[in-house]
Amino acid sequence: MSSRTSDVLVIGGGIIGLVTAWRAAQRGLAAAVVDPEPGGGAARVAAGMLAAVTELHYGEETLLALNLESARRYPAFAAELTEATGHDLGYRRCGTLAVALDADDRAHLRDLHALQQRSGLESEWLAGRECRRLEPMLAPGVRGGLRVDGDHQIDPRRLAAALVAACERAGVVFHRSPAERLDVVRDRAAGVTTADGTGLRAGQVVLAAGSRSGCLAGVPDAVLPPVRPVKGQVLRLTVPRRYAPFLSRTVRAVVRGSHVYLVPRENGELVVGATSEELGWDTTVTAGGVYELLRDAHELMPGITELPLTETCAGLRPGSPDNAPLLGPSGLDGLQLATGHHRNGVLLTPVTGDVLAHALVTGELPEEARPFTPLRFGPVPQARPASRMEQPA
Numbered sequence: 001m002s003s004r005t006s007d008v009l010v011i012g013g014g015i016i017g018l019v020t021a022w023r024a025a026q027r028g029l030a031a032a033v034v035d036p037e038p039g040g041g042a043a044r045v046a047a048g049m050l051a052a053v054t055e056l057h058y059g060e061e062t063l064l065a066l067n068l069e070s071a072r073r074y075p076a077f078a079a080e081l082t083e084a085t086g087h088d089l090g091y092r093r094c095g096t097l098a099v100a101l102d103a104d105d106r107a108h109l110r111d112l113h114a115l116q117q118r119s120g121l122e123s124e125w126l127a128g129r130e131c132r133r134l135e136p137m138l139a140p141g142v143r144g145g146l147r148v149d150g151d152h153q154i155d156p157r158r159l160a161a162a163l164v165a166a167c168e169r170a171g172v173v174f175h176r177s178p179a180e181r182l183d184v185v186r187d188r189a190a191g192v193t194t195a196d197g198t199g200l201r202a203g204q205v206v207l208a209a210g211s212r213s214g215c216l217a218g219v220p221d222a223v224l225p226p227v228r229p230v231k232g233q234v235l236r237l238t239v240p241r242r243y244a245p246f247l248s249r250t251v252r253a254v255v256r257g258s259h260v261y262l263v264p265r266e267n268g269e270l271v272v273g274a275t276s277e278e279l280g281w282d283t284t285v286t287a288g289g290v291y292e293l294l295r296d297a298h299e300l301m302p303g304i305t306e307l308p309l310t311e312t313c314a315g316l317r318p319g320s321p322d323n324a325p326l327l328g329p330s331g332l333d334g335l336q337l338a339t340g341h342h343r344n345g346v347l348l349t350p351v352t353g354d355v356l357a358h359a360l361v362t363g364e365l366p367e368e369a370r371p372f373t374p375l376r377f378g379p380v381p382q383a384r385p386a387s388r389m390e391q392p393a
């Protein structure tokens, strides 16, 4: 079949692949994206919290630096994307309140606060009544909380749609078909063959297929990224105008060990998330998942049971062994990776675009991205991801 050529071919048109293609095109590279459904992927489901500070976990201090750098770039990135496309991204600098409902949650939050302070981050401890003064719909039993004004949000569906539009305007070519295999010629990635047999040739290939990045045929085993799917279920409710403002910032908590958050959008949508399940390719919305989210959200905000439930959905986070992304040159000439963003892909979109464009033009990772080289996992053959054994439908 015919063979079409570009400087850069990006496999996967989720937000990570799209931002890579957009930034590459802005650097003067002829860029193409291969994806049957560009603008889909996990961004269809994600809550869109830009939560560098409240998502801090023990042992993830290196990732924190990248998350903070991306958060710092967000205002200019969002303004540029809106300017380029005319799309409103639903970017809100409304802040986040992480609250505790019982003594255990309170102890957990106190630990998080201490870790944030040791890391030089801005967050303020509030008593329960101060939390309720900020957010009157909170349950009376709230025992305290952390106010983090620097953790913002964006609507990931709008972000994805804007990135598709920005790519189109920048001349990125879309091939709306799945890549069936990577083609390697003389030990160098040379392009892909799509499901309809078309050969797409490129000077460089970027693998950005989200949770499916670990299962593309043709990628040598030693280079295959150790990325696995991590299922998340999410609910969408609507706040009728007469109840507004129901919630003025993102509220989150750990209830009986499970994370729950409520993200209020300006258009009245209230996103309640999210489960975290290691179930391979399953994306079923389950009664148990919906029940747990509603139960925990109800403990946090009893009034939510009055709201219309407008959508339930599930998606797959591209998880990596250290929860951090794999960025830049792989062990195979001509192949770069932009994957493994796990629960921070929306937050990391601006910095990923900049890092990959730099790496595609210079062949090197910029300073801020060096810890995230795919080579940190070594060229040793890894346990094969579930995806190789059981291909998604």
Ligand SMILES: Cc1cc2nc3c(=O)[nH]c(=O)nc-3n(C[C@H](O)[C@H](O)[C@H](O)COP(=O)(O)OP(=O)(O)OC[C@H]3O[C@@H](n4cnc5c(N)ncnc54)[C@H](O)[C@@H]3O)c2cc1C
Binding pocket: 011, 012, 013, 014, 015, 016, 017, 034, 035, 036, 037, 038, 039, 040, 041, 042, 043, 045, 046, 047, 048, 049, 050, 051, 177, 178, 179, 180, 208, 209, 210, 211, 212, 216, 231, 232, 233, 234, 273, 274, 275, 314, 315, 316, 317, 318, 338, 339, 340, 341, 342, 343, 344, 345, 346, 347, 348
């Ligand atoms: C429930 C949930 C909540 C989340 N909440 C947040 C949040 O609040 N904040 C945050 O920062 N992040 C959040 N995330 C994470 C974020 O959504 C992801 O990290 C991010 O969307 C990953 O983007 P991606 O482009 O790498 O992958 P994906 O979005 O998975 O996109 C991959 C793309 O590759 C395509 N593809 C796959 N295989 C092939 C192939 N063989 N050929 C061609 N194309 C292919 C797919 O069609 C898809 O379009 C959440 C995720 C989930 C599931």
